[in-house]
Amino acid sequence: MRLPRRSELSPQQEDFLMEAPFNEPVLCVGPPGTGKTVLALYRAAALYEQGRTPDFVMHSKLLNRYVERSVIELDMHVHTRTWHSWVYSKWSGGVGRKMPESQPWSPDFMRAIEFLSEYGCTFPGKLSWTHLIVDEGQDFPKEFYIYLTWLMSAELITKAGKRASVTVFADDNQRMEEGRNSTVNEIMTFLGLTERFEVTTNYRNTAQIARLASYFYAGMSTGMPDIPENINGPVPRLVRCQSLREEMLSVVRWLHNNDDLSAGVIVPNRRVQKRAVESLKIEADKRGLRVQMYATGVDPSGIDFYGKGVITVVCDKSCKGLEFDGVFIPQLQNYRIEGADQDFFRMKMYVMLSRARSFLQLSYAECEDDPAILRFFPPSEQGILIWPS
Amino acid sequence: MAELISPGFDFSGSAKQRANKMAVFFLTNKRNLVAILEAGMITPSACQFRYRQDSRELVPGAIPFWKEGLPIQMLNQFRSSETDSVVIAFEMDALSVNSGNDFTIHNDKLLVVSEPVPLAKASAIYFPSAEAIEDFLARRIDGVVCDEASFVALADFPEIAEVGVPKTLVFPDCCEELEFIDKCGGSLKAVEYFSRNGIEAQSFIREFMEQCFLSADHQWKVDLEVDSNDSWIVLGDEDIALLAALLPILRRVKRDERIDPLAVLQKLEKALKSIEPAINEQVEKWITFTRKVLQGEQDVHPLGDEKKLVQRAVLLFLLRPDLDRLLNSMHSNIAAGPTVATMAAFFVGHLVGVSSMGNAQKGSAQEFNQFIDNLMSSVWNRDSINVALRAENSDVIGPAAFLEINGSPLLKMAIPMDQTMRTLSRLLGKSAIEVSYIPESRSLSGKVLLKKGRRQRFFIERIVEEPGEGGSIRIASVCKDLGSKTKLQKLTKARAIEMLKMNEFQQNCCFAYSESKESILVQTTCSAEIADPVELTKLVEHIAAVADDYEKKDPDTKKDLL
Numbered sequence: 048m049r050l051p052r053r054s055e056l057s058p059q060q061e062d063f064l065m066e067a068p069f070n071e072p073v074l075c076v077g078p079p080g081t082g083k084t085v086l087a088l089y090r091a092a093a094l095y096e097q098g099r100t101p102d103f104v105m106h107s108k109l110l111n112r113y114v115e116r117s118v119i120e121l122d123m124h125v126h127t128r129t130w131h132s133w134v135y136s137k138w139s140g141g142v143g144r145k146m147p148e149s150q151p152w153s154p155d156f157m158r159a160i161e162f163l164s165e166y167g168c169t170f171p172g173k174l175s176w177t178h179l180i181v182d183e184g185q186d187f188p189k190e191f192y193i194y195l196t197w198l199m200s201a202e203l204i205t206k207a208g209k210r211a212s213v214t215v216f217a218d219d220n221q222r223m224e225e226g227r228n229s230t231v232n233e234i235m236t237f238l239g240l241t242e243r244f245e246v247t248t249n250y251r252n253t254a255q256i257a258r259l260a261s262y263f264y265a266g267m268s269t270g271m272p273d274i275p276e277n278i279n280g281p282v283p284r285l286v287r288c289q290s291l292r293e294e295m296l297s298v299v300r301w302l303h304n305n306d307d308l309s310a311g312v313i314v315p316n317r318r319v320q321k322r323a324v325e326s327l328k329i330e331a332d333k334r335g336l337r338v339q340m341y342a343t344g345v346d347p348s349g350i351d352f353y354g355k356g357v358i359t360v361v362c363d364k365s366c367k368g369l370e371f372d373g374v375f376i377p378q379l380q381n382y383r384i385e386g387a388d389q390d391f392f393r394m395k396m397y398v399m400l401s402r403a404r405s406f407l408q409l410s411y412a413e414c415e416d417d418p419a420i421l422r423f424f425p426p427s428e429q430g431i432l433i434w435p436s
Numbered sequence: 437m438a439e440l441i442s443p444g445f446d447f448s449g450s451a452k453q454r455a456n457k458m459a460v461f462f463l464t465n466k467r468n469l470v471a472i473l474e475a476g477m478i479t480p481s482a483c484q485f486r487y488r489q490d491s492r493e494l495v496p497g498a499i500p501f502w503k504e505g506l507p508i509q510m511l512n513q514f515r516s517s518e519t520d521s522v523v524i525a526f527e528m529d530a531l532s533v534n535s536g537n538d539f540t541i542h543n544d545k546l547l548v549v550s551e552p553v554p555l556a557k558a559s560a561i562y563f564p565s566a567e568a569i570e571d572f573l574a575r576r577i578d579g580v581v582c583d584e585a586s587f588v589a590l591a592d593f594p595e596i597a598e599v600g601v602p603k604t605l606v607f608p609d610c611c612e613e614l615e616f617i618d619k620c621g622g623s624l625k626a627v628e629y630f631s632r633n634g635i636e637a638q639s640f641i642r643e644f645m646e647q648c649f650l651s652a653d654h655q656w657k658v659d660l661e662v663d664s665n666d667s668w669i670v671l672g673d674e675d676i677a678l679l680a681a682l683l684p685i686l687r688r689v690k691r692d693e694r695i696d697p698l699a700v701l702q703k704l705e706k707a708l709k710s711i712e713p714a715i716n717e718q719v720e721k722w723i724t725f726t727r728k729v730l731q732g733e734q735d736v737h738p739l740g741d742e743k744k745l746v747q748r749a750v751l752l753f754l755l756r757p758d759l760d761r762l763l764n765s766m767h768s769n770i771a772a773g774p775t776v777a778t779m780a781a782f783f784v785g786h787l788v789g790v791s792s793m794g795n796a797q798k799g800s801a802q803e804f805n806q807f808i809d810n811l812m813s814s815v816w817n818r819d820s821i822n823v824a825l826r827a828e829n830s831d832v833i834g835p836a837a838f839l840e841i842n843g844s845p846l847l848k849m850a851i852p853m854d855q856t857m858r859t860l861s862r863l864l865g866k867s868a869i870e871v872s873y874i875p876e877s878r879s880l881s882g883k884v885l886l887k888k889g890r891r892q893r894f895f896i897e898r899i900v901e902e903p904g905e906g907g908s909i910r911i912a913s914v915c916k917d918l919g920s921k922t923k924l925q926k927l928t929k930a931r932a933i934e935m936l937k938m939n940e941f942q943q944n945c946c947f948a949y950s951e952s953k954e955s956i957l958v959q960t961t962c963s964a965e966i967a968d969p970v971e972l973t974k975l976v977e978h979i980a981a982v983a984d985d986y987e988k989k990d991p992d993t994k995k996d997l998l
Contacts, residue, residue: 050578053474054692054792058486065467065575097574255696279696281731301732306769307761334735334769373732408732 050092050121051085057248057275064089067244069097069178072199073214074243076231078272080401082250083216084110087182088117090214094178095123101178103127106186109368114182116353130187141174153227156194167203175204175211184217189229192237213238220270248273251370253280256400256407258431263396263423283400283407285424287417287435291319292326294377294410298358299330301373301406306336306356311371313363313399315381317342323360323377331358341365363395366402374403379411380418392423458528459559460501460547461593463510464490466520466572469561473580473801475618475791476808478524478553483611485691485791495541496605498550501526505594507545514564514593523562523593530557545599550607551816552614556809562590578794583801613654613816618789619687620648621811624839624847626759626785629797630778631849633763637774638849640669640745641839642825644782647671647679649821652687661824669775674719675746681707682750686786695787697730697754704750719747726751739765741773748772749779759784759797807846814844825849854878856909856964860896860972867973871896884980890988892980899961909966911975912959913983915947945979947986958983 053061063086067073077083087103094101103118103125105111114127128136134154138146147158168174175198181187192215198204199211215238219231235243249257249272257274264271288294295312302310312327314320320340327338337357341350343365351357352369361369376399384392400407409432411418427434462478467488472478474485478499481492491500491510506514506523514521531549541548561582563569566589573584623645627638642660649658671679685703689695705723708715722744728734729751736755739748752772756762762780765772772780790798790808798804815821826838826845839847854873857880861871864882871882879897886892894913932949935956939946945960958979966972 052579052792052794053470053577054485054788056577061486061577064577065470069571069574093574096576097570253694253696277690277693279694279699281696281698284731297732300735303769304729304732304736304755307756307764406732 050089057082057246057250059244059246059248060086060250063244063246064093067214069094069099070210070212072196072212072238072240074184074231074234074238074240075214075216075246076218076243077216077246078218078220078270080249080251081246081272083218083246084114084182085250086246087180087214087216088114088121091118091125091180092121092123094180095125099177101125101180102133102176103180103182104130104133105182106130107183107368110183112348112352130181130191134191137174137176141168141170141172143169154191156188156190160194160197163197163201163203171203171206174198177211179211179213181213181215181217184215184229184234185219185231186228188227189233189237192229192234196238218270220267249275249278251404252401253278253405255280255282255431256403256405259283259407259425260397260400262425262429262431263393263400265390265393265397280405282431282433283403283409284433285421285435286408286410288377288410288412290412291322291378294375294412295323295326296330297408297410298373298375298377299327299334299336301375301408302331302336302356302358303334305373305406306334308355308372308405309353310358310373310375311366311369311402312358312360312375312377313366313402314360315363315378317362319378319381320360320362327358327360341369363399367398369402370404371402372404373406374400374408376400376407376409377412379409379420380414382418382420384420384423389423392420396423458503460503460526460528460531461506461562462491462499462501462524462526463506463514464492464522464524466522466568469522469524469572470577470580472524472555473582474577476555476581476805477812478555479614480550480552480607480610482609483552483614495548495601496603496607498548498605498607499553500601501531501547501549502596502599503528503545503547505596507598508595509598511593511595517564520568521564523590524555524558525560525562526553526558530559541601541605543599545596546601548601548605551610552812554805554809554812556805558586560588561586562588562593564591565589579792579798581795581798581801581804586801615789616652616654616687617811617815618791619786620645620815621790621808622785622788622793623648623782624785624811625790625793625797625807626781627778628847629759629793630763630774630781632799635763635766635774635778636849637741637778638839638847640671640775640779641782641847641849642823643669643671644679644779645823645839645841647676648683648786649823651680651683653684656818657820659820659822661822669745671746674716674744677708677711678704678719678746678750681711682783683786686783689787691789691792695757697757698727701726701730701754722747722751726754730754736770738769738771739773739776740771741775745776745779748776749783752776753780753783756780757784757787759793810844810846814841814846818842854898856898856907857896860909860964860966863967863969863972864976866969869973869976884977886977886981886984890984892984892987894976894980894983896976898964907964908961909964910959910961911979912948912950912957913979914950914953914955915958915983915986916956918954918956942982944975945982958986 060082063075075083075086091101091103103114105114106129108129111127111129118125118127131152135146147155147162149155195213204211215234217231217234252260254274254276261271261274286297298310298312312323314323324338324340331338339350339357339359341359341361359371425431465488468484468490471484471486480499481487481497492498494500513519514523531547531553563572569587569589627641631638646658646660649656681704685700685707701723708719725734729736739752752765752770756765759781762777762784766777822842824840826840837849838845839849857873857878861873861880864871869882869884871880874881877897879895881895883891883893892913894911896909896911899908899910935947945958948957948959950957960975960979962975
């Protein structure tokens, strides 16, 4: 990872990087794929440059792995943690006793504030921080923000000479657990903010991929980023193949020609996943490329998500949160819609398609007639998907 | 108030000289400063990427400089903490270089320039406080190169009287010309970046730059200075057509745009057909192959430095339109050759332009600003373009060539090695014999390790001068230096006859006199197309051993040698 060049930033991203104050709470909101995590990393780099080593917290372990790796590549000494780890370690370091909990691994922030108001803390310096960057801010309970705001102004902290601040990145459309998360308005209220920065342009996909993905989008309109009209790439293609082997050969060929990039193969189920891996390995080995499998629940530490010349085969249910330079969605004939919720199918397609940064290919094989799901695809006249001739 | 004039200002000399050294000030803001540092120049507002309103509004888009202070309205802006104002200071005479003193407005308070002003000539950049400098530096974006030493915290400026400016001023649009210069600069910087990464393969640069100017909308009279070194690549008609088609396509790509390689290929095919409707079968095949490679329907073959270099470079560029990806391509499945990769880098530079490049490509602020200054001097407002290569051999930089446009040095390059010598150098390298290339004589020179640890120098030169490969070479080693007059006198007729006699006993070599080296040599000749590294190494070692043997013994005891 490297710092961005100006022409690679959208005007909104540039506004955020150039204008967001360093010593006041800041909120940046935007739909998925608008580059919030990347902005969070650049903000960390700017703070680090100023000598304010930030703490970087997020909800998911998968994102934490990405951030950890990027922090190393940017040569920063930034503490990256999942939020549980950050909250508990700060508390035990500052207070020296167990964090009050409403249930196991659910901190009771209101009781924590009561405790601190009454008894103070042993090492206020350890309880505080310089600048906290919160990614996936919508996934944290609103009491967390009350707690942060209380600490930032608490006499016991400010007396210790610490001036803490916080930058939050969030999206209303990506809240995970009802009741255990915060809306953007709640975050603004509890951080005492009247203004926020917004990023709305798609930063992950090319315009051509974003356009096809948006065809399937079935959520709230605010949940989808704007098409990045200036970021061009090949129009996604639908390919008819004879066999899974032929489908996999096209994956290997693409990665052979782009062996400094990554490829993701998103498959409908575990059975196809196994077959795809077997088929890929034969051709990939010949060209010095690597093949790996990933599924939710599998320990991600052994998976190289960011490696060059690596093909990751993943089931559709596990692809959320992942990104690849080239994405291949084979075996479309295995997707069934009869009886299934069409909106659910559309959103699944949206999530799968939007994993692709610059190249996207859908394919089907081993069937005489076109698979039924193709009737849900944009017709050739729209020009957003190239159909087989 | 802090000292306004930087210590470097000289107030000696005549009144006119002093006037030329007068400080002039341009008021802008932090956001525009980012663009100015990124481009290495202040441009009229219409040509600046993501322009934010500043003092240029007062003089419809041109660049206003106030003399020795700022009017009250500007001062208030600078003093206000909300405006993020910044002042860039120049010496008066620094502004006259490109404009030739032909300023739009020039009175005792104000100077208005309607052309770009290179930043290399700025004397300081003033911020209202040290905190503002610190904040600006922390937010630096890649490619925004600055010399922190030129940033000065200054609380205030002297107030000068307001100056009325006519609202009806109209300036010529120079954006197209600036964009062209930006793209050309990008190509040169990209090639230089490769050179800084140890890839010295720029032998195409003069021809490519010529095509750059010839393919521009602006009608220049382009003049290419040719020298006798046949190692510089000469383009064929097919290559020229390809460049003439591709470069304008790349120039039309906007700064914040990313290309679809397949769409570029399609445009390229169309442009080639507009140049020559019946494009030849080979080019047609190449386009089909490239399309299949881009779509992942066919494996790309290794793109080494052979056959159709320009076509290979275009394919490589379409596959990896990014400088760092191109650098990596040399060690990937593609195994790009250095020349193919550097040509592809030229295209990437043309695509992104110099101002959009990152710090790694731009180098230090001083280097970058000087480059922009030279680039502007070479092209801005010129009707004719002279592209030339000047060789230079200094103790500091060694043999090098400079690409000059209208006399401005823009790119330092290693002198390309003669093809035959490159092959021989590679063959000897396989036996761990290191040689260096001497461009003036187009020969190789090296040392070989003999038995008992002695080292003997040898050289390889062409005998028959033929372009490209072929002909014969001489492998030789000096065994007696006759460089001084006294030594030369020692080569008596008797000694010369003795040496000729010694030749009777030599196998595979002979003693000879070299007039140019004023030496007696041990030498052999062979075909320049020798391809066996073992055979070549044996020859070199044999020559060196015989020369060393002669050298270490007293030449008067010639019986030992006989």
